[in-house]
Amino acid sequence: MTRCPQCGTRMNYNDETTKLTEYACPRCHATEIVKKQSYHSTA
């Protein structure tokens, strides 16, 4: 589980697309975009 780098609160996440996950802190509203790695892309 991802924690907020600013306040340490567990971040909520939204599956924006199949390729990206957006994490959002409910406390300080920091956001973080993480690329998913579940797919075998061209190496």
Ligand SMILES: [Zn+2]
């Ligand atoms: Zn936070």
